[in-house]
Amino acid sequence: MADAVVGDNPARRSHRRRPGTVALAWRQYRLERRMFWRNPSAAFFNFLLPLLFLAGGGAILAGNQDQLNRLIPAIAAMSVMATTFTALAYNVVFLRERGVLKRIRGTPLPTLSYFGGVAANAVTNAALQIGIVVVAGKLIFGIGWPRDWAELIVFVLVGVVSLAALGVAFAHAIPNFESTAAYVNAVFLPVVFISFYVFDSSSAPGFLRQIAEALPLKPLIDGLYGAIVTGSGLGNHLDALAVIALWGVFGIFLAVRGFSWEQHRT
Amino acid sequence: MSDAAVAIDVRDLRKRYGEFDAVRGIDISVRRGEVFGLLGPNGAGKTTTVEILEGYRARSGGDVSVLGHDPGRRSHELRQRIGIVLQSGGIYSHITPREALHHWASFYPHPRDVDEVIALAGLHGAADVRSRRLSGGQLRRLDFALALVGDPELIFLDEPTTGFDPEARRSAWETIRKLRELGKTILLTTHYLDEAQELADRVAIVKDGRILAIGAPRELGVGASHYRIAWRDRDGELVERHTDDPTSLLAQLTADALARGETLDELSVARPTLEDVYLELTADG
Numbered sequence A: 001m002a003d004a005v006v007g008d009n010p011a012r013r014s015h016r017r018r019p020g021t022v023a024l025a026w027r028q029y030r031l032e033r034r035m036f037w038r039n040p041s042a043a044f045f046n047f048l049l050p051l052l053f054l055a056g057g058g059a060i061l062a063g064n065q066d067q068l069n070r071l072i073p074a075i076a077a078m079s080v081m082a083t084t085f086t087a088l089a090y091n092v093v094f095l096r097e098r099g100v101l102k103r104i105r106g107t108p109l110p111t112l113s114y115f116g117g118v119a120a121n122a123v124t125n126a127a128l129q130i131g132i133v134v135v136a137g138k139l140i141f142g143i144g145w146p147r148d149w150a151e152l153i154v155f156v157l158v159g160v161v162s163l164a165a166l167g168v169a170f171a172h173a174i175p176n177f178e179s180t181a182a183y184v185n186a187v188f189l190p191v192v193f194i195s196f197y198v199f200d201s202s203s204a205p206g207f208l209r210q211i212a213e214a215l216p217l218k219p220l221i222d223g224l225y226g227a228i229v230t231g232s233g234l235g236n237h238l239d240a241l242a243v244i245a246l247w248g249v250f251g252i253f254l255a256v257r258g259f260s261w262e263q264h265r266t
Numbered sequence B: 001m002s003d004a005a006v007a008i009d010v011r012d013l014r015k016r017y018g019e020f021d022a023v024r025g026i027d028i029s030v031r032r033g034e035v036f037g038l039l040g041p042n043g044a045g046k047t048t049t050v051e052i053l054e055g056y057r058a059r060s061g062g063d064v065s066v067l068g069h070d071p072g073r074r075s076h077e078l079r080q081r082i083g084i085v086l087q088s089g090g091i092y093s094h095i096t097p098r099e100a101l102h103h104w105a106s107f108y109p110h111p112r113d114v115d116e117v118i119a120l121a122g123l124h125g126a127a128d129v130r131s132r133r134l135s136g137g138q139l140r141r142l143d144f145a146l147a148l149v150g151d152p153e154l155i156f157l158d159e160p161t162t163g164f165d166p167e168a169r170r171s172a173w174e175t176i177r178k179l180r181e182l183g184k185t186i187l188l189t190t191h192y193l194d195e196a197q198e199l200a201d202r203v204a205i206v207k208d209g210r211i212l213a214i215g216a217p218r219e220l221g222v223g224a225s226h227y228r229i230a231w232r233d234r235d236g237e238l239v240e241r242h243t244d245d246p247t248s249l250l251a252q253l254t255a256d257a258l259a260r261g262e263t264l265d266e267l268s269v270a271r272p273t274l275e276d277v278y279l280e281l282t283a284d285g
Helices: A002-008 A010-014 A021-038 A040-061 A065-098 A100-105 A111-139 A149-171 A177-200 A206-214 A217-230 A234-257 B046-054 B076-081 B097-105 B114-121 B136-148 B166-181 B193-199 B217-224 B246-260 B274-282
Strands: B006-017 B020-031 B035-039 B061-066 B082-085 B154-158 B185-190 B202-207 B210-215 B227-232 B238-243 B265-270
Touching: A021 A040, A021 A111, A021 B097, A040 A065, A040 A111, A065 A100, A065 A111, A065 A149, A065 A177, A065 A217, A111 A149, A149 A177, A149 A217, A149 A234, A177 A206, A177 A217, A206 A217, A217 A234, B006 B046, B006 B185, B020 B035, B020 B046, B020 B185, B020 B202, B020 B210, B035 B046, B035 B193, B046 B061, B046 B154, B046 B185, B076 B082, B082 B136, B097 B114, B097 B136, B114 B136, B114 B166, B136 B154, B136 B166, B166 B185, B166 B193, B185 B193, B202 B217, B202 B274, B210 B217, B210 B274, B227 B246, B238 B246
Parallel strands: B035 B185, B035 B202, B082 B154, B154 B185
Antiparallel strands: B006 B020, B006 B061, B202 B210, B227 B238, B227 B265
């Protein structure tokens, strides 16, 4: 039977069809989406967190339109960070510890297809959350539709890519899944607090302002504020975009360089 | 042996972790269609060796060829032709075996039929259950199934039955025999002697990163040790004698017993097992 010797025939092997990298990325993306929705608690908290912040902030700031105008882009930027940086750090550590990454590494699935699918999943979650926040801003907080869609899309895309890469890179520093929450929150919470505070308060101390401007979240809030509320145009926020993009380059470098497909025994 | 007949060729393989030499010069040659066993205690360097062949680890020295490829280069073509059952590999919690197999099948140019693989791995009743609800034995079957779905020529099995109950082991052995019948080449690591004896055409006994003996399980047994003859004497004591020449010893024992008008109760003649060889070879000191 010819089947038994297929592997011994290089001529026949040479015109085997190689499944396309993009097609495989698409399949991986669909799998990631399905897995995401099947974990109800993760899906729930992923979308509940920004809504809770919106509800809480909205209740406190009710009637103060200027403050509400600043709340929406801040929550939107935080959502981007939660769906990319936080979610990917969790995901990578979990899959690494479970041995899923190692198993995938042993198959012909191209690395690019795998990460393409994973990244597209994060982008989808970020887009869904931005959508929720923007719609809530319009319907509940009277902010109106975003003034500058181009700026919104550019900032969300650059923000998602940068923070996703940083999340994967940060996973390298997390030793095991049990400690993931501690590690992630040790970064996420201070960054959110400093960025929100500096964005909101003109009287913030200079050194805090400098720190916040150098981190990726505050520039992202500035960009989204411009896009959603003022419509001042992308040109006015190029320096903010540059800061986020620089973090992105740094994040991609670290994410690729130190990536580990398996849990190291300690 | 011609190249086409050799699936794996390893010459003087070495692996060093810092100051520790995990593999210290291993030579093996696995023929196509053969089930080759790496047998040894924990920490012998079996998994390190296999993970170098699978492309997970870089070697420190030596030459390695897997289906004509250097696994260290991690070529896409090689990964299409091998299947890997890791010692412990996980899967998404919320995926069913059938979904996982369909997904995995899409990585390969000529996958096997998913239903056929489910049957082959013995996953019938569990194919549509989410993996977090599967038992340990069912998850191991899924490991097998995922390694088979790409229809690989060469399959690596790293301790495929560790932690199994006897029934689950039997059924895993059954699957491995079926793979052999399909013409697959299999490299198996195990620290169970009976497993190596049951499944492998040839066995290499590994300890401290070196091969102590290599050969067919029965050859290894005959070469190294003695026949064991045992019986129960008149006082009910178990008596044991070892010899290289069981024929004459038996003749002498039975003649003496008959002359005394006694019987040799529970008389048994045992060929040396792989276990005897293994214990002899791996004994410290």
